[in-house]
Amino acid sequence: MDADSSLQPRGTRKRRKMQRVTMMDVAKLAAVSPSTVSLYLRKPAAVSPAAGQEIARAISTLxxxxxxxxxxxxxxxxxxxxxxxxxxxxxxxxxxxSTLQSELATEGLQVLLGHSEYGEDQEEALVRTALSWAPAAVVLTGLSHSTETRKLLQASGVPVVEMWELGARPIDMAVGFSHPQVGASAARHLLSKNRRSLTFIGARMQEDHRAAKRASGFAETARAGEILSCEVINHPGAATVEAGSLLLNRALQQIPKLDGIACSNDLIALGALFECQRQGITVPDDIALVGFGDLDFSASCIPSLTTIRPSGDLIGKEVARLILSSIHGERPEGDARIIDTGHVLIERRST
Amino acid sequence: MDADSSLQPRGTRKRRKMQRVTMMDVAKLAAVSPSTVSLYLRKPAAVSPAAGQEIARAISTLxxxxxxxxxxxxxxxxxxxxxxxxxxxxxxxxxxxSTLQSELATEGLQVLLGHSEYGEDQEEALVRTALSWAPAAVVLTGLSHSTETRKLLQASGVPVVEMWELGARPIDMAVGFSHPQVGASAARHLLSKNRRSLTFIGARMQEDHRAAKRASGFAETARAGEILSCEVINHPGAATVEAGSLLLNRALQQIPKLDGIACSNDLIALGALFECQRQGITVPDDIALVGFGDLDFSASCIPSLTTIRPSGDLIGKEVARLILSSIHGERPEGDARIIDTGHVLIERRST
DNA sequence: ATGGCCCATCATAGCGCTACGATGATCCGC
DNA sequence: GCGGATCATCGTAGCGCTATGATGGGCCAT
Incomplete structure (x- = not known):
């Protein structure tokens, strides 16, 4: 009846009991306790060399x-x-x-990836699942998030880094640059080339707030200069080369004597460049073109593209640095929590 | 002494005891057992509507x-x-x-990302850490892996999908296409355009086996045709637009009367195209150019680029499908484990 | 009525590891 | 030579959840 139930948990009660090699097995073989194995794995220096070797051997044989x-x-x-x-x-x-992944991998951290598709609700859902992994850190893009997202993250106590944008107050830490300033740099550059009829062409700016900020920074600075006109034109679809061609045509229609264009993205700039070529418009003589991103092709195209480089690479490195110090218990404080990676205008042949 | 130690585990023994909301809290509030909550979360249909509602309410209030x-x-x-x-x-x-992530997200699966940088050892290390997460599935790129990697994965029993390549026997499942056939298609196309002095230019082919296979498929088919010459030229660095320019120049030097080029990647093709423009070579009149990838710019550049589209999108979808059916217990068998997504040659102006 | 079945629900035993505090062993200074 | 500090090592209680089999109430066929 009940008597033997304590001996042999009736039926095939026991759980799967995989024959997976566990830390216990290692401990047994190395003739130490599981705690020592665990300690060795986390801080090898805290274990005596002799025990360490024994454990290492056991790990590799098993x-x-x-x-x-x-x-x-x-x-x-x-x-x-x-x-x-x-x-x-x-x-x-x-x-x-890519950079972030490489940097984090060196410390044994894995990357869990999610795409928000520029939607705050999707982002919120992703943050929610992310948190159910009790992650070592969460990295978000930009500073615009739903209230709920901010609340969730704040309550979790997990280090949070917002990247690719600076300006508003971050949830915790931030690495990036000012997008209005990028727009302003582009405008100043075109102004310095004596361009007077300007436009900023961009895609998906109803959702991509950062592109929209570049646009408004551009417009503001441009309008403060001696210009004839300055328009911002948006393409609701994705930022592609094709969108660039479309946008160039719209700009040509809308703006008389157009002679200077800033693009929200080098892909768009390339599209505009191709379209100019098709229409017999000479760049930079007729129209000067500034891009953003310094993508792969930007230095090679004809004419080579003047562009603003934000350095996604550097951003990745800095984000990694902040995360690693947070994890190591040196959580950055005050100004150290915000890192401005700046931007560089690279002048080439298109202006 | 010892008497009270059972009441109050001496000292601050107890673990952090976070006030995190647990399933237990939900169960208490909903007046059901934790198992029922767990059951509801996994298979809502198995719980009575009344209990389900109660649980749902508890979850949202907490x-x-x-x-x-x-x-x-x-x-x-x-x-x-x-x-x-x-x-x-x-x-x-x-x-x-990107596609894979979106498809998997609909089923509540998260993506853990790793970069092998075309290194088998790095891949092996990544697989090792990946497996320590007891993942629902592992997705690898290509069919070339270290013996150890194959062993680890086979032993784990986790569904494995190898993507972007077909040909050899996969570890478990595979979604992709034949790279030699892509090369062959490119060669046939150039042959059909009466090109006789051909070259395949590619980058990083010492590591990127798939690009190398496209090259050998190209060479083999070309040499079976009526041609004057066919060379394969490799650039050891990354596949960039700049590499394309470099490669075009090398091809021009090495091959007399060069009139047809296949590229391992559209970025390289674009670089070659730019370089032709710079050198006053007319595409396709002097040289015909075939790319691979059908990237963003390929339809828009001047002349538009004839290219071979592998459909990374479709691959992502099919990989997701295989993974999901594996997880749902309908692990594909036999031929259903290998999916050929094929390739399409898109003829445009560059040939 | 009565037995057997089915369905919804439950109690419990882990899953494999880490953190905590405890335990000896070794070492030092006075 | 002894008390206290230092160091390596250990025992064990969870972490929060799921899988398993048990339980009991309602329902149907007899």
Missing amino acids: GYVPNLVAGGLAAASSKVVSIIVPSIRNAFFAETV | GYVPNLVAGGLAAASSKVVSIIVPSIRNAFFAETV
Whole structure:
């Protein structure tokens, strides 16, 4: 009846009991306690060399692979960094994510990736799932988030880095640059080339707030100069080369004597460049063109493209640095939590 | 002494005891057992509507967020899919990863991303860490992996999808296309345009085996045709527009009467195109140019680029489909485990 | 009525690891 | 030579959840 139930938990009660190699097995083989193995894995220096060697040997003979899920549960924090970008197809973010991944990998951190597609609600959903992984840090793009997103993150106590934008007060830490200032640099540059009928062409600016800020920074600075006109033209679709061609045509129609264009993205600039070529418009003689992003082709196209480089690479590096110091218990304070990576205008042949 | 130690575990023994909202709290508020809450979360239909409503209410009033780490540990499998690509900066993989992420997100799966940088050892290290997350599936790029990688994955029992290449026997499942055939298509196309002095220009082919296979497929088919010459030229660095320019110049030097070029990547093709323009070579009259990838700019450049589209998007979708059916217990068998997404040659103005 | 079935719900035993405090062993200074 | 500090190591209680089999109430066929 009940008597034997304590001996042999009736039926096939026991759980799957995988024959997975556990830390316990390693400990047994190395003739130390599991705690020592765990300690060795986390801080090898805290274990005596003799024990360390024994453990290392045991690990390799057994082919032990630590279970990070169990570790994450026990430590209440997993070795995962959740990164949320609008889209990884965008070369800017691809570059940042790539760098970030490499930097974090050196410390054994994994990257959990999510795409918000420029939607605050989607971002919120992603943050919610991200937090259920008890991540070591969360990285978001930009400073515009839903109230709920901010609340969730703040309540979680997890280090948060917002990247690619500076300006408003970040949730926790931020790495990026000022987009209005990028627009202003573009405008000043065109002004310095004596351009007087200007336009800023961009795509998806109803959702991409950063592009919109570049546009308004551009317009503001331009209008403060001696100009004939300055328009901002938006293409509701994605920022592609084709969109650039479309936008150039619209600009040509709307703006008389157009002689200076800033683009929200080098892809758009390239499209505009191609369209100029098609229409027999000479760049930079007839129209000067400034891009943004300094993408792969920008130095090689004809004419080579004057552009503003934001350095997605540097952003990735700095984000990684902030995350790593937070994890190592040196959580940056005050001004150290905001890093301005700036931007550089690279003058080439298109202006 | 010892008497009270059972009451109040001496000292501040107890663990952090976060006031995190747990499933237990939800259960209490909804007046059901934790198991029922868990059941409701996993299969809502298995719980009575009344209880379900009560639980839903409790979840929302408490703002409960399930702890996926704990869930993963208990279930011995986490809701994570590990994706390893050579580099996310490559637009091909960015597209696939993006699609894959979106498709998987609809089923509550997260993407853990890693970059192998075309290194088998790095890939192996990534696979190792990936497996310590007990992922729901692992996605690799290509069919070339270290023996150890194959062994690890096979032993793990986790569904594995290899993507972007077909040909050899996959570890488990594969979605992609034949790279030699892509090369062959390019060669046939140039042959059909009466080109007789051909070259295949590519970058990083010592590491990028897939590009190398496109090259050899090209060479083989070309040499079977009526041609004067066919060379393969490699640039050891990354596949960039600049590399394309460099490669064009080398081709021009090496090959007399060069009149047809296939490129391992549209970026390279674009670079070649720019360089032709610079040198006063007319495309396609003097030299016909075929690319690979159908990237953003390929339809818009001047002349528009004849290229071969592999559809990274479709690959992503199919990979997601295989993963989802594996997870739902309908693990594909036999031929259903290999999916050929093919390739399409898109003829434009450059040939 | 009565037995057997089914369905919704529950109690409990882990999943594999880490953090905490405890335990000896070793070492130092006076 | 002894008390206290230092160091490596250990025992164990959870971390929050899921899977498993048990439980009990309602329902149907007899």
